[in-house]
Amino acid sequence: MPKILLTAAGSYGDVAPYTGVGARLREAGHEVALATHDSYAPLVRAAGLEFRRLPADPRTPRPGTAEPARPAGPGGTRALMGKAAAFLRELSGGLADAALQGADLLLLSTTTAPLGHHLAEAMHLPSLDLPLVPGAPTGDFAPVVGGARSLGRWGNRTAGRLSLRVLDRLYADATRELRTRLGLPPATARTVRRRTQAAGRPVLHGFSEVLLPRPADWPARLEVVGNWWPWHAPDARLPPVVENFLAAGPPPVFLGFGSMAGGDGERLGALAADALRRAGLRGILQSGWAGLTAPEHPDLLTVGALPHALLFPRMSAVVHHCGAGTAAAGLRAGAPTVPVPVTADQPFWAARLAALGVATAPIPFRDLSADHGAARLAHALTQATAAPAARRDHALAAAHRLAAEDGAGEVAEAVDRLTA
Missing domain, CATH: 3.40.50.2000 (Glycogen Phosphorylase B;)
Incomplete structure (x- = not known):
């Protein structure tokens, strides 16, 4: 060979x-x-x-x-x-x-x-x-x-x-x-x-x-x-702390920005916690390169690197920067997306998700710095989760096609x- x-x-x-x-x-x-x-x-x-x-x-x-x-x-x-x-x-x-x-x-x-x-x-x-x-x-x-x-x-x-x-x-x-x-x-x-x-x-x-x-x-x-999906061990499982959090209430929202927004983690974590509180939702923050952090709260968990293939199917919605791989991972999981594109190809993939009917209207990352950033994110979270039938149906149909x-x-x- x-x-x-x-x-x-x-x-x-x-x-x-x-x-x-x-x-x-x-x-x-x-x-x-x-x-x-x-x-x-x-x-x-x-x-x-x-x-x-x-x-x-x-x-x-x-x-x-x-x-x-x-x-x-x-x-x-x-x-x-x-x-x-x-x-x-x-x-x-x-x-x-x-x-x-x-x-x-x-x-x-x-x-x-x-x-x-x-x-x-x-x-x-x-x-x-x-x-x-x-x-x-x-x-x-x-x-x-x-x-x-x-x-x-x-x-x-x-x-x-x-x-x-x-x-x-x-x-x-x-x-x-x-x-x-x-x-x-x-x-x-x-x-x-x-x-x-x-x-x-x-x-x-x-x-x-x-x-x-x-x-x-x-x-x-x-x-x-x-x-092409990132490799993970066939017997890989989510850590017990994550499983315990998932079992403690309704499916949470995932929030993460991958390799984007380096050094902005504390502000983004506080904004995410505020948006989740306004929307009445539980959440999992993935720290990523931004180093997302948030105050301890029963309805909020901060995690490190975890396979999206294991985590996303357990979410009620996913909030992310819409890099090509993360956008596809959300689609594969059948999860509605709240796109927050930062740069490069991310606005393109965010628009594709919205056009497919599986995502809310994209929120440009720079808009999260405005006074109304938390309120706008909370509104999008409500749109993605409160009446999920249309978006989730579209997402599940797309996931079924991806699986083939x-x-x-x-x-x-x-x-x-x-x-x-």
Whole structure:
């Protein structure tokens, strides 16, 4: 069997789905390594995969600063672009180190694909792109990082092409340095991207058509195969403290913001507690990167990292930032959603959930800072839970359709075709 190297970088939601893909490939008899950041090493190894380290860990401050390595944070567009470019330059060297440890096939995430294509070229390896979000231009919708507003078919396609040029700029320095290290002739990120497209290689997208139908104007090589779910042990259970809380009253509401809103946990926790009190609901706060905290209360429990697959089906509703993976997890659980998007692709997925009839109208995260933030969140919670028939019925129907999909199995079949 060939040695497969999965590569993924970024937040938990950017990495965890690939543990599910890797575990499925391992079950099929493949030898699988996952190259990612140190923060996720325990999860990678628990899934039975070899861990290979990538630098620029989002959870680790840069040397001499208190600033995380991830390309996110406050500041204007120029500052964010600079941080992102620095992140990618650091990442590129780590990807080369990981690949040079041995691989026969590269499986590349959204973040790592533009760099992984150079590795595939230099090492004469086959590769397969496995993005979690749609990136190719289409007339059906505007670029997912541009929000939820359509610009019309011509405008959407034009914006999509422009977004690819922005990405090419972000990867320019990393591309130049990586190709020099690998002994490859100079080529721009745009040139290599176009070569990859012209080669006709398949691209398998890890989201579901239940939430976002495949664009009709995409070429056949761009496939939508269904979600990849983070691995968790088959015998995993919720901790006793959570089970006891669930048993003590009606199903609570989940509130969490994943890797968003770092350092804002105390304020968000107090706001969530106020909103739950106003709505007369119990709640579970997931601390996440924000470090959500709230005063002790019989109707409120704060938890750390727990599998959404175990927790969400027990909730009356879920409140979250609408990252691609969390949005899909709520849908899979059949739980009504209160979307609170923060940035990037989150407004897009929030709008998709609302359009599907499984979510309330999105509340932009910035609105929670206003005086009426708690009242607005309480109102949305009431909408999601007090008369749940319509939204819950839609959510349960979507969950039933998701259950029939096998995204990881589709990847395994594609790998078999590549390595036959």
